[in-house]
Amino acid sequence: MPIKLSTNCLRSLNERHSLAMAVPSPRASVLVAALVAAVWSHASHAAEENPVVVAPAAAAAATGEVGWTDFWLVRLSLNILGYGSVCLPAWLFIRYVKRSGYLEQGGENGHNCMFRSIRLCVAGNEEKTSLEEGGVKATAPEPPKFNKGVVLFFCVLGLQGSYLTWGVLQERIMKHEYGKDENNPGEKFTNSQFLVFMNRILAFSAAGVIILVTRQPRHTAPLYRYSYCSLSNIMSSWCQYEALKFVSFPTQVLAKASKIIPVMLMGKVVSGKTYEYYEYLTAAMISMGVAMFLLTQGKEATGPTTVTTFSGVLILIGYMMFDSFTSNWQAELYKQYNMSSMQMMFGVNLFSCIFTSWSLIGQGGFAVGLGFMLKHSTFMFHVLLLSLCSATGQLFIFYTISQFGAVVFIIIMTTRSGLAIFLSCLIYGHPLTVIGVFGVFIVFAALFLRVYAQQRKKAQKAREARQSELSNGNKV
Numbered sequence: 509m510p511i512k513l514s515t516n517c518l519r520s521l522n523e524r525h526s527l528a529m530a531v532p533s534p535r536a537s538v539l540v541a542a543l544v545a546a547v548w549s550h551a552s553h554a555a556e557e558n559p560v561v562v563a564p565a566a567a568a569a570a571t572g573e574v575g576w577t578d579f580w581l582v583r584l585s586l587n588i589l590g591y592g593s594v595c596l597p598a599w600l601f602i603r604y605v606k607r608s609g610y611l612e613q614g615g616e617n618g619h620n621c622m623f624r625s626i627r628l629c630v631a632g633n634e635e636k637t638s639l640e641e642g643g644v645k646a647t648a649p650e651p652p653k654f655n656k657g658v659v660l661f662f663c664v665l666g667l668q669g670s671y672l673t674w675g676v677l678q679e680r681i682m683k684h685e686y687g688k689d690e691n692n693p694g695e696k697f698t699n700s701q702f703l704v705f706m707n708r709i710l711a712f713s714a715a716g717v718i719i720l721v722t723r724q725p726r727h728t729a730p731l732y733r734y735s736y737c738s739l740s741n742i743m744s745s746w747c748q749y750e751a752l753k754f755v756s757f758p759t760q761v762l763a764k765a766s767k768i769i770p771v772m773l774m775g776k777v778v779s780g781k782t783y784e785y786y787e788y789l790t791a792a793m794i795s796m797g798v799a800m801f802l803l804t805q806g807k808e809a810t811g812p813t814t815v816t817t818f819s820g821v822l823i824l825i826g827y828m829m830f831d832s833f834t835s836n837w838q839a840e841l842y843k844q845y846n847m848s849s850m851q852m853m854f855g856v857n858l859f860s861c862i863f864t865s866w867s868l869i870g871q872g873g874f875a876v877g878l879g880f881m882l883k884h885s886t887f888m889f890h891v892l893l894l895s896l897c898s899a900t901g902q903l904f905i906f907y908t909i910s911q912f913g914a915v916v917f918i919i920i921m922t923t924r925s926g927l928a929i930f931l932s933c934l935i936y937g938h939p940l941t942v943i944g945v946f947g948v949f950i951v952f953a954a955l956f957l958r959v960y961a962q963q964r965k966k967a968q969k970a971r972e973a974r975q976s977e978l979s980n981g982n983k984v
């Protein structure tokens with residue numbers, strides 16, 4: 509019954525508001541969705557039936573034929589088509605709801621479940637603050653400097669620990685031959701998208717449970733705003749995996765190491781932030797130091813190619829843009845709404861689950877992944893461990909961004925890979941190269957310079973504030 513009421517309400521609003529006539533109706537949105545989904549699903553299945561898609565390089569080499577899905581632009585278009593078939597109707601629907609004035613009818617429909625769900629997705633609860641509703645404030649009062657240092661150390665440790673284990677497990681899953689014994693050659697699992705989906709669903713469930721059992725601030729952000737960083741996160745992962753096919757090891761290293769400056773530039777675009785010269789200088793120094801260390805100490809065999817093509821560079825640029833947008837958008841959401849890192853994790857993973865499951869359904873990846881799980885219990889156990897690590901990593905990601913912002917988070921992630929290799933050199937006694945040691949030195953010098961410059965700036969600001977107080981007092 510409530511559904512019927514709301515549909516009627518929407519229809520009558522559509523008739524009343526001339527503006528709404530310019531906006532496609534929900535039925536049109538559904539039609540657009542169905543059309544795009546049909547094209548995408550057909551294309552994805554065609555791609556699946558074509559053996560070249562499953563192992564493009566190997567199959568093409570064996571047959572000498574090149575399938576149309578061998579082109580990364582085609583694969584990208586298929587992805588865009590897939591996600592577009594979810595995003596476009598959702599966007600049209602949000603536009604329709606906003607323009608039709610449906611939400612202004614809250615008095616009549618305030619207790620209607622459908623109305624409340626639509627309001628949660630489209631407008632959130634912006635009109636009420638958490639304190640009015642007796643919630644708790646997400647951002648605690650500024651902790652003393654000593655505490656802040658401890659919190660930062662805790663974040664570095666958490667990110668390093670979870671993603672170190674996550675990397676090891678990911679490699680193990682992709683290389684392991686499941687079911688191998690004397691009579692059986694075993695089989696490998698190669699669908700990384702299924703793994704990403706499993707990671708996201710566990711992170712989503714974990715955040716949901718924590719939200720249910722702990723006290724959280726009243727949620728005010730419209731749900732759809734999480735979808736932007738969720739989509740950019742998925743796209744950045746796609747670009748990262750895709751780029752491996754087209755770029756050499758040094759190019760990968762340089763791109764990963766130089767992520768800090770794009771994040772700062774994106775901060776200007778997304779939040780209008782301004783940065784001091786010392787911040788750009790130290791960012792460049794950290795990137796240079798990490799690159800020097802990784803290029804001389806890192807292991808070479810990480811991708812199937814030793815040359816960098818123009819396509820590879822384009823995909824890497826895409827990776828950097830999506831990746832820098834993700835953390836900056838998350839930081840912006842924290843700034844605009846009173847929310848906890850757990851709510852952010854829940855919101856982002858909700859959309860990530862929707863997007864990845866849609867894409868898996870389109871490509872028939874669900875059946876493959878679940879079938880493999882049922883066949884090999886070891887695989888199920890490995891996936892569970894991987895997802896637990898990923899969820900723990902996400903807890904730290906969202907907490908770090910909420911406490912220190914996007915740039916500090918990216919600095920930690922950038923130095924993460926270097927730190928892992930550095931630790932393994934110390935533990936296993938591998939020799940460090942002179943250039944590698946110099947790289948480490950540059951990174952530490954940059955971090956020291958950054959903290960020093962920040963402290964100086966703060967002290968200068970405090971001095972200026974005191975002086976202006978004094979001069980105001982003298983005037984009185």
Ligand SMILES: Nc1ncnc2c1ncn2[C@@H]1O[C@H](COP(=O)(O)OS(=O)(=O)O)[C@@H](OP(=O)(O)O)[C@H]1O
Nearest residue numbers: 704707741745764831834835838898905921922924
């Ligand atoms: N801001 C933000 N929000 C949510 N999730 C994030 C974020 N930044 C990184 N990640 C996830 O962390 C995983 C490692 O990412 P990267 O390989 O890009 O990290 S890095 O290069 O070491 O900085 C990788 O996980 P997978 O997507 O499962 O591979 C990223 O998606």
